[in-house]
Amino acid sequence: MSEIDKVPVLVTGGAGYIGSHAVLALRDAGWPVAVIDNFSTGFAFAVPEDVPLYEGDISDTILLEQIFAEQGIGAIMHFAGSIVVPDSVENPLAYYDNNTVKSRALIEAAVDGGVEHFIFSSTAATYGTPETSPVSEDSPRQPINPYGWSKLMTEQMLADASAAHGFNxxxxxxxxxxxxxxxxxxxxxTAGATHLIKVACEAATGKRDSVAVFxxxxxxxxxxxxxxxxxxSDLANAHLLALExxxxxxxxxLTMNCGYGRGFSVLEVLDAVDRVTNQTISRKMEPRRAGDPAELVSDPARIRATLPWRPQYADLGQIITHALQWERKLAELREE
Structure with a gap:
């Protein structure tokens, strides 16, 4: 790989969970970076003070035009969107609006603004219920919930717009x-998060009485x-290498899976949290949730062959330890 021109990067949803980690990865590596976030699920404290932060929506083309001009944006990392599968089943039109319609507006603004590179936060939910496991990028894409469809539609828009307008x-x-x-x-x-390890860490630190097993x-x-x-943090690093x-x-x-290629069950994760915390989390057995497949494990062969991506934190105990460390820090932040 030749010497990379570190173009200014706009991170949408950069005050949110994954986006804020991408901002840190870019900043730590010396990339100029700016953030747009509407703070529906993001927090200003997650963005370093020296990173330009614009409050607004990715469908606001006038604001985007201003950001592109002020920051000289050459690439976009697009994280802004809704992500809760059961919510998408209950409120499909909201998901198609926030994830698909607004992404279309962002892509059009990028084309009009001459942005040459676009990295999109997609999902394994595009595969639906895979016939085989692990899942490769060539597996059929048959989403079983509106969340997965909203992301797959955006992938298709990117492919078509890229072919027509020349960005990659x-x-x-x-x-x-x-x-x-x-x-x-x-x-x-985010309050009310549905990620299992986040929920388990909240239970382990006394913020919840129990963890529901769906x-x-x-x-x-x-x-x-x-x-x-x-x-x-391994995922954020994958974005950096993909941009390069x-x-x-x-x-x-490029289209690539981001995973480690191994799966853990809900009960195995909760057992691991018990081991890390040396306590037992109360578990409540509940019926299945709509739109959840039984198993979803990646085949990461393509990303490993395409990028020099070598995960640094591929250990479940370490993932839980870092999540717990943040949960305790978050409690301190909210007390201030």
Whole structure:
């Protein structure tokens, strides 16, 4: 790879969970970075004070035009969106608006503004209920919930717009993102979060009485859902390397899974939290949630072959430890 031109990057949803980690990764590596966030689920404290922060919506094309001009934006990392699968089943039109319609506006603004590189926060939910496991990028994309469809539609828009307008893009399909910045600079801060490890850490620190286990009758080793958990800082690093790859080869676009290629069941994760905290979390067995597949584990062969991506935190205990560290830090922040 040749010497990379570190173009200014706009991070949408950069005050949110994954976006704030991407901001730190970019900033730590010396990239100029700016953030746009409407603070529906993000927090200003998650953005370093020296990073330009614009409050607003990604569908506000006038604001985007201003940001592009003021910051000289050459690339976008797009994290802004709604992510709760059961909510998408109950409120599909809201998800199609926030995740698809607004992404379309952002893509159009990027084309009009001459932004040459676009990295999109996609999801393993685009695969639906896979016929085989682990799941490769060539597996059929058959979402079983509006969240997955809203993201797959955006992938298609990127492919079509890229072919028509000449920018390149990378769609990264996340598996289950967890953990927090190892230096406890940011983490999952949203109230009412549904991520299992976040919920378990809230229970372990006394913020919840118990953890709900949704579905105990899946065709898995212990009857609970199996997921591939990836540390958020490893995921942020994947975005950085993907951006370098897009800049290095402007004619190439990429679609890649982001996971470790191994799965843990809900009960195995809760057992691991018990071990890390040396306590026992109360568990409440509940019926399955709508839109949840039994097992979702990645085949990470493509990203490992395409990028020099070597995860630094691929250990469930370490993921939980960092999540707990942030949960305690968050309690201190909210007391101030």
């Amino acid at each position: 893009y990378c769609a990264l399909r996340y598996f289950n993102v967890a953990g927090a910045d190892p230096q406890a600079r940011t983490g999952q801060s 579905g105990t009758d899946y065709d898995t080793r212990d009857g609970t859902g199996v997921r591939d958990y990836i540390h958020v 790859a897009l800049i290095d080869q402007p004619g190439r676009s």
